[in-house]
Amino acid sequence: MDSFTQIALGIAVAEICAGKKLKNKTFLYGSILGTIPDLDVVVGLFLDPVNAVLIHRGISHSLFLFLFLSPILGWIISKIEKNKINFLQASNMAFWCLLTHVLLDMFTSWGTQILWPLDYRFALKTIFVVDPLYTIPLVIALIMVWKTKDTVLRKKYITKGLFISSFYLLLSCFIKLYALSQFEKALNRQGIQYSEIIVKPTAFNTILWNANVAKPDSYLLADYSLFDSQPITFTAYNKNKALESKLNGNSDFKKLKKASEGWYIISQKNKFLYFNDLRFGLLNDNPENPQFAFSYKFIATESELKAIEVPKSKRDGKRLLIKIANRIKGN
Numbered sequence: 001m002d003s004f005t006q007i008a009l010g011i012a013v014a015e016i017c018a019g020k021k022l023k024n025k026t027f028l029y030g031s032i033l034g035t036i037p038d039l040d041v042v043v044g045l046f047l048d049p050v051n052a053v054l055i056h057r058g059i060s061h062s063l064f065l066f067l068f069l070s071p072i073l074g075w076i077i078s079k080i081e082k083n084k085i086n087f088l089q090a091s092n093m094a095f096w097c098l099l100t101h102v103l104l105d106m107f108t109s110w111g112t113q114i115l116w117p118l119d120y121r122f123a124l125k126t127i128f129v130v131d132p133l134y135t136i137p138l139v140i141a142l143i144m145v146w147k148t149k150d151t152v153l154r155k156k157y158i159t160k161g162l163f164i165s166s167f168y169l170l171l172s173c174f175i176k177l178y179a180l181s182q183f184e185k186a187l188n189r190q191g192i193q194y195s196e197i198i199v200k201p202t203a204f205n206t207i208l209w210n211a212n213v214a215k216p217d218s219y220l221l222a223d224y225s226l227f228d229s230q231p232i233t234f235t236a237y238n239k240n241k242a243l244e245s246k247l248n249g250n251s252d253f254k255k256l257k258k259a260s261e262g263w264y265i266i267s268q269k270n271k272f273l274y275f276n277d278l279r280f281g282l283l284n285d286n287p288e289n290p291q292f293a294f295s296y297k298f299i300a301t302e303s304e305l306k307a308i309e310v311p312k313s314k315r316d317g318k319r320l321l322i323k324i325a326n327r328i329k330g331n
Contacts, residue, residue, distance in 0.1 A: 001104050002130045003038060008138040009104060009165075010034015010097045015142075015158045017093035020151045021085040027146065029077060033097035036069075037061050037105075049296070049309045050252045053259045061102045062116035070095035107169060109200045109279055121261070125200040126172040132204065137164035172206045175226070179209040182224050186232035187213065192220070198263065202281065203321065208328045212263055212278050217241070219265065219278060227330030237290065240266050243273060247298070252307040256296060265292075273298045275307060283316050291316070 001009075007030070014022070014030030022029065040060035044052030059065055074091025081090070105112045111123025127134065141161025145154045180199045187194060196214040207227070213220035213234065220234040243266040247253040256275045257264065263278040267290075276292040283291040296307040 001108060001127075001134075003035065005130070005135045005138070006034045006038065006101050006104070007031045008034075008135060008142060009100055011142055012138055012158050012162055013097045013100050014093055015145055015154065016162070017096055018085055018089060019145070019154050019158070021089065022081060023149070024146060025081070027142075029093065030097060033073065033094055034101055037098060037101045048306070050255045050259075050307050054255055057102075057105060057110060057112040057121070059113070059116050061105060061112040061114060063099070063102075063114050064116065066095055066098040066102075070098065104169075107172065119258075124173065124176075125198065126176045127169065127206065128201050128203050130204055131201075131206070133206075134165050134168050137161045137168075172201070175206050176201070176209070179224055179226075180211075183209075183211040183213075183222065183232060186222070186234075189231075190234070192234065194220070198279070200279070202324050202327075205324070205328060208324060210281050214263075219263075221278070221282070223327060225328050225330050227328070230331040237265055240268075243268055246273060247275075247305070250298075250305055252296075252298070252305070256307060273305070274310070283312070283320050293320075 010033050011027050011030030014026040014033065018029075019026050037057075037060045040055055040058065043060075044055060047055070070091050071087075073094040074087055074089075077090040077094065078085055078087040085093075102112050102114050106114065106122045107124045107127045108129050109123055109125045110129070111121035111125075113119070113121055115122075138161045141157045144157040148154055148157075176199060180197070183197060183199060187197075192213070192215075194213045194215050197211060199209055199211045202208040202210055202223070208223060208225045211220075211222045211224070213222070215236075218236045218238050220236055222232050222234045224232050247266065253275065256277070260275075260277045260279060265276045265278060267274045267276055269289075275296040275298070276290075277294040277296075278292070280293040283293055293312070295310040297310050298305040298307055
């Protein structure tokens, strides 16, 4: 999830674990602990774009790292806040702030390597990385907590905030299952044979959903709004296996292929090859000239082709948001 939401969640968990001991200092420690797993983004600034993608939500989101790191952080906090919180209490707070960060990330499309060093990323794909309906209840609860010193009221406020946001997270799972069933029914009605399907929400909501459907030579992309009244239509995008063969053996291609979990298309424009990650949707859905939200352009160097991320403009984001806002209303 976005940094602001993770900070809010970190404070909320710190308040549950140690609000009685630390009072409003839970805002400081919760903010720090809720941010620590995302420091891999800072490390990524010193790496090339492809390696930065590979390490994101890797070891920094690992349960094994948290088991090692929590006692260290707990010891530091207990020394700073001596006579207020002991080592075990501080370690417990640190562990749960770190773990809940990762558990929330698991509900997004990118997923996490919570069992690192295993390569597998756990991604439930039920919520977008920014969703106000999850964040707002936490923020309101934290405002109420900040304004009161009564420990009973503080716990009541923060428990309610966590309950509402967690209920929304649970609800997103059921909404996804419903959306998945609608896509599967549409595929069956249209007699479409496929090998795999992934379904994920669009930006800032759990009403409009995207589906990627794998076939031998193409991917079918479609969207579905809970307010739709017309049948789902699927648009085919060729896998371009001939273009892909030009990148066989390329190190950046291998890494991107792994990062995308196999959901990608190779395209060519102005003699340049592009790696397009399908998991995060399209900025436009023109089958002849699609523009994907995450693309990498291969540039020739002295040794081999190197991939650089294609920058996105504010105009692209604005156009996408307008498209989503209109599509949410139904077809």
